[in-house]
Amino acid sequence: MSSKIRNIDFDFVKHRNKFFMISLALIVLGGLVLAIFGLNLGIDFSSGSRVDITSEQKLTTEEVSSELDSLGYQPESITLAGGGDMAVAAFKDELEKEEISELKDHFTELYGAEPNVSTVSPDVAVDLAKNAFIAVAIASLGIIIYVAIRFEWLQGLAAIVALFHDAFFIIAVFSLLQIEVNITFIAAVLTIVGYSINDTIVTFDRIRENMKFEKKIKDFEDIARVVNKSLVQTLARSINTVLTVVFAAAALTIFGGEAIRPFAIALLIGLVAGTYSSLFIASQIWAVWKGKQLKKKKFTTTPNEA
Amino acid sequence: MVKKGRIVAFFLIVLLLGGLIGSTVLGVTKDIKLGLDLQGGFEVLYEVKPAEEGQELSKDLLNSTVSALYKRINVLGVSEPRITIEGEDRIRVQLAGVKDQNQARELLSTQAELTFRTVEDEEKMSGADLKEGAAKVVFQDNQPVVQVALKDPQQFAEITGEIMQKPFPDNRLVIWLDYQEGDSYKEEAQKPADEQKFISDPSVREVLSQNTVIISGPPFTIEEAENLKELLNAGSLPVKLDEIYSTSVGAQFGEKSLDKTVTAGFIGIGLIFLFMLFYYRFPGMIAVITLSAYIYLILVVFNWMGAVLTLPGIAALILGVGMAVDANIITYERIKEEIRSGKSIMSSFKAGGRRSFTTIFDANITTLIAAGVLFAYGTSSVKGFAVMLITSIIVSFLTAVWGSRILLGLWVKSRALNKKPGLFGVKESEIDEL
Numbered sequence: 001m002s003s004k005i006r007n008i009d010f011d012f013v014k015h016r017n018k019f020f021m022i023s024l025a026l027i028v029l030g031g032l033v034l035a036i037f038g039l040n041l042g043i044d045f046s047s048g049s050r051v052d053i054t055s056e057q058k059l060t061t062e063e064v065s066s067e068l069d070s071l072g073y074q075p076e077s078i079t080l081a082g083g084g085d086m087a088v089a090a091f092k093d094e095l096e097k098e099e100i101s102e103l104k105d106h107f108t109e110l111y112g113a114e115p116n117v118s119t120v121s122p123d124v125a126v127d128l129a130k131n132a133f134i135a136v137a138i139a140s141l142g143i144i145i146y147v148a149i150r151f152e153w154l155q156g157l158a159a160i161v162a163l164f165h166d167a168f169f170i171i172a173v174f175s176l177l178q179i180e181v182n183i184t185f186i187a188a189v190l191t192i193v194g195y196s197i198n199d200t201i202v203t204f205d206r207i208r209e210n211m212k213f214e215k216k217i218k219d220f221e222d223i224a225r226v227v228n229k230s231l232v233q234t235l236a237r238s239i240n241t242v243l244t245v246v247f248a249a250a251a252l253t254i255f256g257g258e259a260i261r262p263f264a265i266a267l268l269i270g271l272v273a274g275t276y277s278s279l280f281i282a283s284q285i286w287a288v289w290k291g292k293q294l295k296k297k298k299f300t301t302t303p304n305e306a
Numbered sequence: 307m308v309k310k311g312r313i314v315a316f317f318l319i320v321l322l323l324g325g326l327i328g329s330t331v332l333g334v335t336k337d338i339k340l341g342l343d344l345q346g347g348f349e350v351l352y353e354v355k356p357a358e359e360g361q362e363l364s365k366d367l368l369n370s371t372v373s374a375l376y377k378r379i380n381v382l383g384v385s386e387p388r389i390t391i392e393g394e395d396r397i398r399v400q401l402a403g404v405k406d407q408n409q410a411r412e413l414l415s416t417q418a419e420l421t422f423r424t425v426e427d428e429e430k431m432s433g434a435d436l437k438e439g440a441a442k443v444v445f446q447d448n449q450p451v452v453q454v455a456l457k458d459p460q461q462f463a464e465i466t467g468e469i470m471q472k473p474f475p476d477n478r479l480v481i482w483l484d485y486q487e488g489d490s491y492k493e494e495a496q497k498p499a500d501e502q503k504f505i506s507d508p509s510v511r512e513v514l515s516q517n518t519v520i521i522s523g524p525p526f527t528i529e530e531a532e533n534l535k536e537l538l539n540a541g542s543l544p545v546k547l548d549e550i551y552s553t554s555v556g557a558q559f560g561e562k563s564l565d566k567t568v569t570a571g572f573i574g575i576g577l578i579f580l581f582m583l584f585y586y587r588f589p590g591m592i593a594v595i596t597l598s599a600y601i602y603l604i605l606v607v608f609n610w611m612g613a614v615l616t617l618p619g620i621a622a623l624i625l626g627v628g629m630a631v632d633a634n635i636i637t638y639e640r641i642k643e644e645i646r647s648g649k650s651i652m653s654s655f656k657a658g659g660r661r662s663f664t665t666i667f668d669a670n671i672t673t674l675i676a677a678g679v680l681f682a683y684g685t686s687s688v689k690g691f692a693v694m695l696i697t698s699i700i701v702s703f704l705t706a707v708w709g710s711r712i713l714l715g716l717w718v719k720s721r722a723l724n725k726k727p728g729l730f731g732v733k734e735s736e737i738d739e740l
Contacts, residue, residue, distance in 0.1 A: 132680075132688045139679035146675050150668055159672075187618035190680065190691050191625045194673050198629055201669040202636065209661070237632075237639045240585065244578045244635070245628040251574030252624075257566040263617065267624070 012231045013224040016284035023165060023281055030172025037175050042076065042092070042182035045126060049095040051075075051103060053087045055111035064089060071106060073099075076180075132186045136167070136193055143197060151208055154289045159200040162274075162282040166196040169273040170266050179262045188263050192270030195245070199278040202237065206230040207283060220291030227287045231279060242275040312720035316713060320595060327602045334602070337609045340402065341388075341616030341690075344564055347402035348410060352547040354395045357417065363395055367544055374543050375399060378413050378536070388614065397547065402614065413533060415549060416484060418542040420454070422465070423480045425472075425491050425507075430465045430479075433542050441538040443531045444520070450531035451522045454538060463515035470510045478507045481521055483534075505534075567620075575601070578631055586638045588729035592714045593634040593706075600630045600705040607697055618691040626698025629670065633706035637662040638730070645732045651725070655718040659711055666707055674699050 039045075053064060061078045064087040068075055075089040095103070100117045107115045140160045147156030167189055174181055207230040211217065214226055249271060252264035354363055354371065361367075368391045375389050379401065388400040399414060422431040440455035456462050469479055480491050482504045494502045506521055526534070579597070582590035604623065608615065641658030649657065674696065681692035717723055723730075727737060 128688065131684060135680045135683040135688055136676075138683055139676040142675045142679050143672055146672055150671075184617050184621075186688065187621040187691055190618070190688065191621045194622075194625050194676060194695060195628060197676055198632065198669045198673050201672045202632070202665055205665040205668055233643070234639075237635050240581075240635050240639070241628070241632045244581055244631045245624075247577035247581065248571075248574035248624055248627065251570045251577060252567065255566060255570035255573055257564070260567050260570075260617070263621070267621075 010232070011228055012280065013228050013284055013287055016280075016288070019280040019284060023277075026172075027165070027168060030168060030175070033172055034175045037178065039171070039175050039181045040178045042180040045129070045181060046092055048076065048093055049091045049100075049117055051089045051091070051095075052116040053089065053107050053111065054113040054115065055086070056113070057111075059087045061087065067106070067110065071102065073103070129186060132190065136163075136190070139193075140164075147201070147204070151204055154293065155204045155207075155286050158282045158286040158289065159197060159204065161285055162200050162277040163193055163196045165277050165281060166192050166270060166273045170270045173269050174262075174266065177265075179265060182262075184260075184263045185266060188266035188270065191267060192274055195271060196274040196277065199238070199241070199274050200282045203230065203234055203278050203283055204286075206234045207286075217294070219294060220287070223287045223290050223294070227283045231283060235279075238275055238279055242271055245271050308722045309720045312716040313722060316716040316720075319713065319716075323595070323599060327598065331602060331605075334605050334609060338605065339614045340564075341400075341614040341619070344616060347400065349398065349400045350411060350414060351550040352397045352399070352415065353550050354397055355546040355548055357419075357544060357546050361545070363545070368395075368397065371543055371545050371547075372397060374541050375414060377539075377541065396550070409533075411549070413537065415547045416537060416543075417546060418537040419484055420538060420542070421482045421485045423482060423485065423491065424469060425476045425478050425480060427480075427485070427489065427491055429485075430469075431461065433538070435461065436538070438541070439539045441535045443528070443535050446520060446522060449522065450526050450528045451520050452526070452531050452534050452538070453518050453520050456517050456519060459515050459517040462517075462519065463513050466510045466512070466514040470513060475509070477511070478509050480507045481505045483537075571620075575627070578627070582631070582634070585731060586635075587731045588717070588723065589634070589638045589641070589710075589714055590731075592710055592717075593631070593638070595713060596634070596705045596709040597627070597630055599709060600702055601627070603701050603705060604698060607701060608694075611693075611697070613693060614690075616690055618688075619694040622691050622694035622698055625695060626702050629673065629699060630702035630706040632669075633662075633666045633702060634710055636665055637707075637710060640665075642730055642732050645727050645730055646736050646738060648738045651723050651727070651730075652718055652721075655714065663707065666703070670699050670703050 053059070059080060061080060064078050065075070068078075068089060073089075073091070076092045077090045079088050079090075080086070095117060103117065104114055107113075140163065143163075144153060144156035144160060147153065147159060170189055170192055173179075174185065207227055210226045210230050210233075214222065217223060217226070246268065249264055249267040253261060253268055256264055354368065356363060372389050372391060375397070379389075379399075388398075388402075390398045390400075401410060418433070420433040420436065421429050423429050435457055437455040437457055442453055443450050444453045445451070466479065469477055471477070478491075482489070485504075489503055491504060491507070494504055495507070508522070521534070575597070579594045582593045582597075584590070586593065604626065613619070637658060640662040641654050644654035644658045645651065677692045677695040677699065680688055681696065684692055727734065
C-alpha cells in the first residue's frame with residue numbers, strides 16, 4: 001500500500017481549478033441550503049419553553065414522553081431532575097397561554113403537583129456562538145502571524161482559508177441534514193478548526209522543507225512541482241491520520257449514545273473536509289498566490305537590475 | 307551484536323508504566339469530576355442589578371460578586387462550582403450534583419445585607435458596622451443562635467438607649483436580612499411567625515454596651531443558624547442578583563449515554579491501536595504504549611487541575627488523541643522514508659526523528675496558539691474546550707514525541723532492529739540502492 005502511495009502519479013496542482021470549482025460549488029450549494037433550510041436550532045439557541053413536571057412518584061422519560069404525546073406535544077428533550085421525581089421537558093417554541101394551562105391541568109391531575117412553565121432565553125447560547133466566532137477570528141490572526149514568522153504569511157492566509165472552508169462545510173451539512181444545533185455543536189466546530197490547522201501546517205512544513213532543496217524557484221511551474229512533490233510525500237501520513245481519527249469519530253457515531261450522535265457526525269464530516277482541504281485546497285491556493293507574487297517581483301525587480 | 311541492556315531497560319520502563327497505570331487507573335477515573343452536561347446538577351443564570359441607585363456595574367464589582375458567590379458555595383459543600391461572568395451584567399452559576407436546590411438558590415441570591423432598624427423601619431446599623439468574618443453559632447438555652455461582633459460597642463449603646471425609651475411595644479430592635487424598600491415591620495409583624503420577612507425583633511429594656519449581638523431567631527434549626535453564620539461571614543453581595551432562570555438538570559447526555567460513549571471511545575481507541583500495529587508494526591507497538599500513557603496522563607493532569615469534564619472537554623480530548631496519533635504517524639512515516647532511501651535503521655531513526663520534530667513542533671504550536679486565543683477570549687464552554695485542548699497538546703507532545711523517541715531509541719540503539727526494515731513496515735523491494 002505504501003509503495004503504491006509513494007509512487008502515485010497524480011498531479012495535485014494541475015487539477016487545482018477542478019478542486020477549486022468543487023469547493024466553490026459546494027460552498028455555493030451550502031450557502032443555498034443554509035438560506036433555504038436554515039439551521040435546526042436546538043433549545044439553546046431559540047427562545048422556547050421549559051416545563052418542570054413534578055410528581056410524588058419516580059418518573060421516567062418514557063412515561064413523560066408518552067403523556068405529552070397523548071396531548072399532542074413533541075418536546076425537544078426530556079431530562080430527569082431532582083432525583084427522578086421531576087422531569088424537565090424543553091420545547092423549542094414558546095408555549096401559548098392555552099397550551100400552558102392545558103399542560104398544567106393535565107399534569108396537576110395526573111401527578112398532584114402543578115408543573116412549572118418558564119421561558120428560556122436564547123441570549124446566552126447566542127452570545128456563546130458569537131464569542132466562539134470572534135475567538136476563532138482572533139485566533140486566525142494569531143495563526144497568520146505565527147505562520148508568517150515560521151513559514152511565510154501567504155501560507156498562513158491559505159491555512160485560514162482552509163480553516164473557514166472546513167468550518168463552513170460542517171455548518172452547511174448540519175443545515176442539509178437538519179441535525180440539531182446545540183452548544184455541543186460549537187465544540188465540534190472548534191475541534192475541526194483545530195484539526196484543520198494541524199493538518200494544513202503539516203503539509204506546509206513539507207513544502208517549506210522541499211523549497212529549501214530547490215536551487216531556484218522562478219515561476220509557477222517550479223512552485224507547482226514542489227507542492228506536488230510535497231503532497232505526494234505526505235500523502236501516506238495524511239491518509240493514515242485521517243483514517244485513525246475517523247475510526248474514533250465513527251465509533252462514537254455508531255456506538256455512542258443518541259445524544260452524542262450529532263456531535264460525532266459533525267466530527268466525522270469535518271475531519272474528512274479538513275483532510276480534503278489540506279490535500280486539494282490549501283497548498284494549491286498558496287501555489288497560485290505565490291506564483292503571482294513571483295511574477296510581480298519579476299516585473300518590479302527586472303528594471304532595477306537592468 | 308545486540309546490546310541486551312537497552313532492551314531490558316525498555317521492558318522495565320513498560321512494566322513500571324503498566325504497573326502504575328494498572329494500579330491507579332481506577333482511582334483516577336473515579337476521581338474525575340463530571341460537568342453539568344454529563345452528571346446533571348443545577349444551574350442558575352442571574353442578571354446583576356445595582357444594589358443602590360447610581361452604582362455602576364464595573365468589572366471589579368462583578369468579580370467581587372463572583373468571589374462572594376464562591377465563598378457561599380463552599381458552604382454548600384459543592385466542590386466544583388462553575389461561576390462565569392457573561393456579558394456586562396450576567397453571572398451564571400453551575401453546580402454539579404447539588405441535592406437541595408432550594409437551599410442552594412436561597413444561599414446564592416440572598417444579598418445577605420444585615421440591617422438593624424426601628425419599628426418605623428429606620429436604619430440604625432448595617433452589616434458594615436459588624437466585624438468581618440466574626441459571626442458564629444452559639445447556644446443559648448440549648449437553642450442555636452447566631453452571634454455577631456460589633457465594630458463599635460458605643461454606637462450600639464446609643465441605638466439601644468434610644469430604642470429603650472420608646473413605649474412598649476415599640477421598643478424593639480428589628481433585625482432584617484435584605485430589607486427591601488417598601489418592606490414594613492408593622493405589616494410583617496401581623497403575619498404568622500414563619501412568614502415574617504425580618505429575622506427577629508427583640509425588645510430593648512436597657513442600654514446594651516456589649517460588643518456582641520445575639521440574633522436569636524425565630525427559633526433557628528442548627529442548619530439555619532449555620533447557614534446564616536456562613537452567609538454573614540462570606541460577606542454580603544455588593545449587588546442584587548435577579549434570577550433570569552434556574553434549571554435543575556438531569557445529565558443532558560444521561561447516565562446510559564455516558565456509559566455508551568465511554569465504550570464507544572474504547573472501541574475507537576482499540577481500532578486506532580489495531581491500525582497502528584498493523585500498519586507500522588514495531589513502531590506501532592511503541593505508539594500503542596505511548597498513546598496509553600497519553601490517555602492515562604491526561605486523566606491524571608485533569609484531576610490534578612481539579613477541572614470538570616464536559617462534552618466540549620471530551621471533544622478536545624479526542625482532538626488531542628488525534629494529534630498524538632498524528633505525531634506518531636509523522637515520525638514513523640519519516641523514518642520509513644529514510645529507510646527506503648537506503649539508510650541504516652540507526653541513521654533512519656535519527657534523521658526521521660530530527661526531521662519530523664520541526665513538523666510536529668510547528669503544527670502543535672499553531673494549534674496551541676489557536677487554543678490560547680480561545681482560552682483568552684472564549685467564555686464558558688469555549689474556554690473549557692481550550693483548557694482541555696492546551697493540556698492535551700502539551701501532554702501529547704511529551705508522550706508522542708519524547709516518549710516514543712526514548713522507547714523506540716532503546717530498541718534501535720540496542721541494534722536488535724538492524725537490517726530488519728520489515729519491522730517498520732518497509733519491504734526490502736522498496737529500498738533504493740545507494
